[in-house]
Amino acid sequence: MSHADLDQTAKSILTDNDQGGYTIPTKGLYPYQWNWDSVFVALGFATFDQDRAWREIEMLFEGQWRDGMVPHILFRKDDPSYFPGPSVWGTNGGPIPSSGHSQPPVAASVVLDLVRGDRTGQALERATALFPKLMAWHRWYMTYRDPDGLGVIAVIHPWESGRDNLPDWDDALRAVEVRDIEPYERKDTSHVDPAMRPHKEDYDRYLSIVAACRKVGWDPAKVAETCPFFVADPGVTFIFLRANRDLLALAQQLGMGKEADEIRGWIARMESGAKALWNPDIQAHVALDLRTGKQTDGISCASFLAPYAGLTDTATMAAQRAHFDRMASKVRYMMPSYDPEHGCYEALRYWRGPVWAMINYMIARGFAEAGDPARAERLRNDTAALIETSGFAEYFSPESGAGAGGGTFSWTAAIWLTWASPSHVEQAA
Ligand code: DGY
Numbered sequence: 520m521s522h523a524d525l526d527q528t529a530k531s532i533l534t535d536n537d538q539g540g541y542t543i544p545t546k547g548l549y550p551y552q553w554n555w556d557s558v559f560v561a562l563g564f565a566t567f568d569q570d571r572a573w574r575e576i577e578m579l580f581e582g583q584w585r586d587g588m589v590p591h592i593l594f595r596k597d598d599p600s601y602f603p604g605p606s607v608w609g610t611n612g613g614p615i616p617s618s619g620h621s622q623p624p625v626a627a628s629v630v631l632d633l634v635r636g637d638r639t640g641q642a643l644e645r646a647t648a649l650f651p652k653l654m655a656w657h658r659w660y661m662t663y664r665d666p667d668g669l670g671v672i673a674v675i676h677p678w679e680s681g682r683d684n685l686p687d688w689d690d691a692l693r694a695v696e697v698r699d700i701e702p703y704e705r706k707d708t709s710h711v712d713p714a715m716r717p718h719k720e721d722y723d724r725y726l727s728i729v730a731a732c733r734k735v736g737w738d739p740a741k742v743a744e745t746c747p748f749f750v751a752d753p754g755v756t757f758i759f760l761r762a763n764r765d766l767l768a769l770a771q772q773l774g775m776g777k778e779a780d781e782i783r784g785w786i787a788r789m790e791s792g793a794k795a796l797w798n799p800d801i802q803a804h805v806a807l808d809l810r811t812g813k814q815t816d817g818i819s820c821a822s823f824l825a826p827y828a829g830l831t832d833t834a835t836m837a838a839q840r841a842h843f844d845r846m847a848s849k850v851r852y853m854m855p856s857y858d859p860e861h862g863c864y865e866a867l868r869y870w871r872g873p874v875w876a877m878i879n880y881m882i883a884r885g886f887a888e889a890g891d892p893a894r895a896e897r898l899r900n901d902t903a904a905l906i907e908t909s910g911f912a913e914y915f916s917p918e919s920g921a922g923a924g925g926g927t928f929s930w931t932a933a934i935w936l937t938w939a940s941p942s943h944v945e946q947a948a
Pocket of ligand 1: 707
């Protein structure tokens with residue numbers, strides 16, 4: 520397929536998955552509005568319909584809870600093809616039935632991009648309307664996912680990290696007692712090869728965490744105190760630190776002085792807190808179990824988001840480059856979601872090895888901003904090659920380049936349109 524044909528296919532994927540203002544990640548496997556999927560999708564729409572891009576984010580914020588949280592799934596209609604649906608979550612925090620926790624907060628960063636690339640003349644008005652909602656969500660993160668003010672952000676569930684079966688969660692998840700779950704039937708493995716999905720032992724514990732939080736009514740203070748899983752995630756921490764910097768830029772542009780001061784405080788807290796994620800033995804940022812104080816021992820794709828978060832000191836950058844090059848010598852396509860030299864690496868199982876287009880996009884942006892265009896370009900070329908070879912898959916083998924998980928995937932299409940497509944780059948030049 521030519522680049523122009525791929526551009527067209529990517530647009531058709533977004534419009535086919537469009538449910539009237541919000542976009543599902545893919546048919547069958549994920550039939551609802553997912554939080555960070557939607558936000559990346561907005562970047563894709565912005566390349567050909569900026570009004571529709573704003574709409575995607577505005578509709579996500581329609582589901583914001585009274586306490587500020589923006590849920591990871593909005594169940595706008597019943598769909599028996601997905602499990603666990605609204606009755607398992609048992610939430611009551613917002614205007615739309617939803618899951619009970621959040622997902623990586625990329626929205627402020629994308630809103631800033633929409634403002635900067637605006638061709639509609641309406642961006643400032645729409646950003647002004649979203650700004651207090653973004654503030655409330657960010658304040659919720661600082662209050663309830665960093666309750667001790669450490670400057671690192673915890674996830675209360677592997678699903679909240681967006682990187683569900685990452686090896687970093689293995690120990691903390693194993694410590695979760697399997698309890699209070701009804702017999703259940705998974706739906707994901709009827710849409711996708713089970714070898715590319717999490718194991719049943721994982722699912723039992725995913726559901727046990729949901730049951731524990733349901734028991735405390737999804738009250739975020741009680742969840743922070745009692746949730747059997749509470750792990751600081753370099754992925755959410757770095758994405759959120761970046762989002763805070765972008766929210767600060769928005770606050771300044773919109774003349775929100777008081778809010779800008781509050782955000783500056785968050786950034787300072789996180790810049791110093793990020794040190795707690797640095798594992799000196801392996802020279803990388805890793806996850807930190809806040810219940811046991813134990814750091815993990817593997818390098819994940821999120822370790823490479825430090826530059827995206829603005830952490831570009833000499834020692835961090837030297838370590839990033841060394842790991843990048845070492846991993847690039849082990850796989851054909853960058854960036855594997857887990858270190859291919861780690862014992863837990865699996866090339867095709869979801870977050871234990873496969874390459875994800877939107878992660879490559881964020882890592883590359885960080886590297887480019889940190890003055891390393893060569894590695895950023897390597898990521899873009901690899902992402903383009905994967906899509907050219909295997910289409911708009913959910914994720915890809917870093918070894919063979921085979922597509923895996925769900926097909927005709929919205930965020931892969933969006934990332935193609937906004938960044939990976941060579942014709943997009945030609946236009947921009
Ligand atoms: C799933 O159902 O696999 C999702 O990743 C949860 O968000």
